[in-house]
Amino acid sequence: MIAVHFGAGNIGRGFIGQLLNQAGYEVVFVDVNQTLVDELNRRQAYDVQLATPGTPKSAVRGVRAISGQDSEAVAQTIARADLVTTAVGPHILRHIAGTIAQGISLRLKENSRPLNVIACENMIGGSAELKHHVCEYLSAEELGEAKGRIAFPNAAVDRIVPLQQHADKLLVTVEPFFEWVVDQSQIAGETPAIEGVTYVQDLTPYIERKLFTVNTGHAVTAYLGYLYGYATIDEALRDEEIRSAARGALQETGALLLEKYEFGKETHDAYVEKILGRYANPMLADHVTRVARSPIRKLSANDRLVGPALQCVERGLSAEHLGLAIAAALLFDYAEDPEATQIQADRLEHGVAHALRSYTGIPEGNPLEQIVLGAVRSLQEKAGTH
Numbered sequence: 001m002i003a004v005h006f007g008a009g010n011i012g013r014g015f016i017g018q019l020l021n022q023a024g025y026e027v028v029f030v031d032v033n034q035t036l037v038d039e040l041n042r043r044q045a046y047d048v049q050l051a052t053p054g055t056p057k058s059a060v061r062g063v064r065a066i067s068g069q070d071s072e073a074v075a076q077t078i079a080r081a082d083l084v085t086t087a088v089g090p091h092i093l094r095h096i097a098g099t100i101a102q103g104i105s106l107r108l109k110e111n112s113r114p115l116n117v118i119a120c121e122n123m124i125g126g127s128a129e130l131k132h133h134v135c136e137y138l139s140a141e142e143l144g145e146a147k148g149r150i151a152f153p154n155a156a157v158d159r160i161v162p163l164q165q166h167a168d169k170l171l172v173t174v175e176p177f178f179e180w181v182v183d184q185s186q187i188a189g190e191t192p193a194i195e196g197v198t199y200v201q202d203l204t205p206y207i208e209r210k211l212f213t214v215n216t217g218h219a220v221t222a223y224l225g226y227l228y229g230y231a232t233i234d235e236a237l238r239d240e241e242i243r244s245a246a247r248g249a250l251q252e253t254g255a256l257l258l259e260k261y262e263f264g265k266e267t268h269d270a271y272v273e274k275i276l277g278r279y280a281n282p283m284l285a286d287h288v289t290r291v292a293r294s295p296i297r298k299l300s301a302n303d304r305l306v307g308p309a310l311q312c313v314e315r316g317l318s319a320e321h322l323g324l325a326i327a328a329a330l331l332f333d334y335a336e337d338p339e340a341t342q343i344q345a346d347r348l349e350h351g352v353a354h355a356l357r358s359y360t361g362i363p364e365g366n367p368l369e370q371i372v373l374g375a376v377r378s379l380q381e382k383a384g385t386h
Contacts, residue, residue, distance in 0.1 A: 001024055001025045001026065001082040001083075002025065002026050002028060002077065002080065002081045002082055002083075003020045003025035003026070003027050003028065003081065003082060003083040003084070003085060004028050004030060004074070004077050004078050004081045004083070004084045004085075004103075005017055005020065005027055005028065005029050005030065005084075005085045005086070005087070006029075006030045006031075006068075006084075006085070006086040006087070006088050006096050006100075007029070007030070007031060007086055007087040007088040007089075007092075008029035008030070008031035008033065008036045008037070008040060008065055009031070009033075009036075009087070009088075010161040010164065010172045010173075010174075011087040011120075011159070011161050012029060012031075012087040012088075013029075013046055013048070013060070013170065013172045014048050014159070014161050014172035014173070014174040015087070015120075015157070015159045015161065015174060015178060015180075016085050016087050016120050016157075016180075017029065017060065017063065018048050018058070018060050019180065019194055019195070019196045019197070020083070020085065020194065021060045021061070021062065021063065022195060022196075023192070023193060023194040023195060025082065025083065026062060026063070026064075027060075027062075027063045027064075028063070028064055028065065028066060028077055028081075029063065029064070029065040029066070030065070030066050030067075030068050030074050030096075030099075031065060031067070031068055032067065032068040032069065034067060035169065036065065036169070036170075037065040037066065037067050039169050039170055040063060040064060040065035040170065041064055041065055043170065044061070044062060044063055044064055045059060045060060045061045045062070045063065045170075046059075046060050046063070046168075046170035046171065046172070047059055047060070047168070047170070047171050047172075048060060048171075048172055048173075048174060049171060049172065049173045049174070050173070050174065050175070050176050051162075051173050051174065051175050051176070051281060051283035051284050052176055052283065055173070055283075068096070068099070071098070071099045071102055072102075074099050074102075074103060075099060075102040075103035075105075075106050076103070076106065077103070078099075078100065078102075078103025078104065078106070078107060078115075079103055079106040079107040079110055079111055080107075080110075080111060081103075081115065082113075082115075082192075083115070083116055083118070083192055084100065084103075084115065084116070084117040084118070085117075085118045085119075085120055086117075086118070086119045086120060086121065086126075086130065087120045087121065087157075088121070089121065089122075090121050090122065090123045090126065090129070090297075093119060093121070093126070093129055093130045093133060094133045096130075097130060097133030097134045097136070097137060098137050100117065100130070100134050101134045101135075101136075101137030101138050102137070104134065104138065104142070104146060104150055105138065105142055107150075108142055108145045108146060108149070108150075112149070113189070114148075114149050114150070114151065114188035114189030114190075115149065115150050115151070115188065116151050116152075116153055116187055116188055116189070116192065117130065117131070117134075117150065117151070117152050118152070118153055118155050118182060119152070119154075119155065120155055120157045120180065121157070122157070122215070124207050124211060124302070125154055125207075126154065126155065127152040127153055127154045127155060127186075128152060128154055130152060131152035134152075148188060149188060150188065151186055151187055151188035151189075152186070153182050153183045153184070153186035153187050154182075154183045154186060154203050154207075155180065155181060155182045155183070155203070156179070156180075156181045156203060156206045156207045156210045157178075157179065157180050157181075157210075158177075158178065158179040158180075158210050158214050159174055159175060159177065159178035159179070160174070160175045160177075160278060160279075160281075160284055160286065161173070161174050161175070162284045162285060162286040163286065163287060163290055173283075175278060175281060175284055177274070177278055178196065179198070179210070180194075180196060180197045180198065181197070181198045181199075181200055181203060181206045181207075182197055182198070182199050182200075182203070183199075183200065183201075183202075183203040184199035184200060184201060185201050185202075187199075205257075205260075205261040205262075205263070208257060208260070208261070209257055209261075209263065209268075209271075211303070211304050211307070212253040212256065212257060212304065212307070212308045213250055213253060213254070213257075213271065213272060213275055214275055215303075215304040216249055216250065216253050216304045216305060216308060216322070216325075217246050217249065217250050217272075217275050217276065217279065218233070218279065218291050218304075219291070219292070219298055219304050219305055219325060219329070220242075220245055220246045220249045220305075220321070220322075220324075220325040220328075221233050221236050221237055221242060221246050221279055221288070221291070222236070222288045222289075222291035222292035223288075223292050223295075223325055223328035223329045223331075223332055224236065224241075224242045224245055224246075224324075224325065224328050225237075225239075225242060225288040226288045226289065226292055226328075226332055226334065227328050227331060227332075227379060227383070228241075228242065230242075230288060231287060231288065232285045232286060232287055232288060233279050233280075233284070233285075233286045233287075233288060233291060234279065234280050234281060234282045234284065234285060234286075236288060237276070237279055237280045238280075243276070245321050245324055245325070246276065246279075246321075247272070247276060248320070248321035249321035249322050249324075249325055250272045250275070250276075251272075251321075252308070252309075252312055252317065252318050252319055252320075252321055252322055253308045253312075253322070254268050254269070254272060255312070255317050255318070256308055256311055256312050256315065256317055259315060259317070289334050289336070289337070292329070292332055292334065292337075292340075293334075293337050293339075293340075294337070294339050295329050295330075295332050295337070295339050295340050295343060295359075296339040296342065296343065296359055297339070298329065299326065299329050299330070299343075299359045299360050300359075300360070300361070301360060301361035301362075305322060305325050305326050305329060306326060306360045306361065306362060306368075308322060309322035309323060309326060309368055309371075310362065310366070310368060313366065313367050313368045319368060319371060320371060320375075323368060323371035323372045323374075323375050324375040324378075324379075326356075326360065326368075326372045326375070327372050327373075327375035327376040327378075327379055328375075328379060330343060330347065330352060330355055330356060330359070330372070330376060331376065331379055331380070343355055343359060346358060346359075352373065352376050353369070353373060356369065356372055356373065357369075360372075
C-alpha cells in the first residue's frame with residue numbers, strides 16, 4: 001500500500017507519517033524543502049522522539065520522498081496510491097491542489113480504485129477546502145468521473161509538535177498525546193485501517209471540541225503570556241493569573257460544547273485538565289509568539305476565540321475569559337508577525353473599537369463588544385506590571 005503525504009515537516013513526519021507507516025503503508029512524502037527530500041531518500045528512515053522523561057524513540061522505516069517541484073512524479077504516484085494526506089498548513093492547500101488534480105486526472109484514466117484525500121490541517125473543513133481548490137483544475141467530465149471514486153473526508157487532528165532543532169535533520173520530537181478523527185460518512189470505498197484513527201459519522205462535535213478546547217486554551221495562554229512577558233507556553237501557565245484565565249475560558253467553551261453536543265461533563269472536564277497538562281509540559285517549551293502568530297486568522301468570526309465567544313453570548317453563557325483573550329490578541333504587537341503589525345497599525349490609527357469590528361466581525365452593539373473593550377482597558381492599565 002502507498003500513502004502520498006504532502007508535508008515532510010515535523011507534523012508530517014512525527015504524526016501522520018508515523019501512523020501511516022505503522023499501518024503498513026509505504027509513505028511517500030512530498031515537500032518543497034529539497035534538503036529534507038534528499039535526506040529522506042538517502043536514509044529512507046527517521047526517528048520520532050516522545051517529549052516524556054527518558055525521551056524514548058521509535059523508528060519509522062521504509063519511507064521516501066518526492067520534490068514538490070516535480071509535479072509529474074507526484075501525479076504518477078498519486079495515480080497508483082491507496083491514500084493521500086496533507087499536513088502543510090491551511091494557507092498552502094491551494095498551492096498543492098494543482099498537483100493533486102494532476103494526479104487525479106491521471107488516476108481516472110488508469111486506476112479504477114477509490115481514493116481518499118484527507119487534509120490533516122489545523123482548521124475546520126480542511127479536506128472540503130482542499131477539494132474546492134482541486135476541483136478548479138478538473139474538467140466537467142473529470143468531475144463526473146470522480147464522483148464516488150475520489151473522496152475528501154474531513155478530519156480533526158491534534159498533536160503538539162514544538163519548534164525544535166536537532167543535529168539529526170530528520171529527528172522529530174512530539175508529545176505522547178494525539179488524536180486523529182475522520183468523517184467516515186465521506187469515505188469512498190473501504191475505510192482505511194489505520195490504528196490510532198477514530199472514524200465517526202458526524203465530525204462536527206469533535207472538530208469544535210478540538211478547536212474550542214485545544215486551540216482556544218493555547219491561544220488564551222499565548223496572547224496573555226506575550227503581554228505578561230513570558231517566552232514559552234509552559235512558563236506562562238506557571239503564572240496563576242494566566243492559568244486561571246485559560247481554565248476559565250475552557251470552562252466557558254465547555255459549557256457551550258456540553259449544551260450543543262452529547263459530551264459527558266465529567267469526561268469533558270477531564271479532557272480540559274489533560275489539555276492544560278499538555279500545555280504545561282516543559283519538554284514541549286512552545287514559544288508564545290509561535291502559538292500566537294497569525295492573529296488575523298485566529299481572531300476571525302468562526303475561529304477559536306470569537307467563534308465560541310459569540311455563541312456563548314447568543315446562548316446567555318458567560319464569555320468573560322474569552323473576551324479577555326480576544327482583547328489580548330488585539331494588543332499582540334509582535335513586530336515580526338505581519339498580521340500583528342497590521343492590526344496594531346489599524347488600532348493606533350482608527351481605534352480599538354474599529355479594529356475589533358474589522359478583524360473579529362463582532363457586530364456593533366453586541367454584548368461581546370463591551371466585554372472585549374473593557375478587557376482591553378484593563379490589560380492596558382496592567383501593562384508594565386508583569
